[in-house]
Amino acid sequence: MTAERVRFFEEASAEVEHERAWYCERSVTAEESFLRELDHAIELITEAPNRWPKYLTGTRRYVFPIFPFSLVNFAEGEVIVVVSLESEHKRPGYWRKRLRKPH
Numbered sequence: 483m484t485a486e487r488v489r490f491f492e493e494a495s496a497e498v499e500h501e502r503a504w505y506c507e508r509s510v511t512a513e514e515s516f517l518r519e520l521d522h523a524i525e526l527i528t529e530a531p532n533r534w535p536k537y538l539t540g541t542r543r544y545v546f547p548i549f550p551f552s553l554v555n556f557a558e559g560e561v562i563v564v565v566s567l568e569s570e571h572k573r574p575g576y577w578r579k580r581l582r583k584p585h
Contacts, residue, residue, distance in 0.1 A: 486561070487562060489561055490563075493566065493580055494554075494565055494566050494577075497567040498520065501551070502516060523553045524562075527544055531557040538574070538575045541554050542556060550571065551567050551570065552567075552568045553566075554568050
C-alpha cells in the first residue's frame with residue numbers, strides 16, 4: 483500500500499489520533515494492537531475498495547473485527563478517502579456533514 487492511495491479527512495485523522503492516545507494510556511500493547519488493526523483495515527480496503535458493504539451517503543464501511551470501530555471511506559478514482567473512524571458508541575452517520583464541505 484502506498485501513502486498516495488489513501489487520504490484521510492482531517493477529522494478522521496483526529497479520530498485516529500484520539501483513539502490511539504486513549505489506548506496508549508491503557509497500555510502500549512493495546513495501542514500497538516489498535517494500530518495494527520487500523521493498518522490491516524487500510525491494506526484490505528486499498529486492495530479491494532468495492533468488497534466492503536455500501537453504507538451511508540455513498541460511502542463504504544469496514545468493520546474492525548476486534549476494536550469497536552468502522553473505517554468509513556469512499557473511492558475517488560484510485561484514491562481511498564477515509565471519512566471517519568466511526569465509533570460503535572456514537573450515533574451512526576454523525577460524520578455525514580463532513581462530505582458537504584471541501585477537504
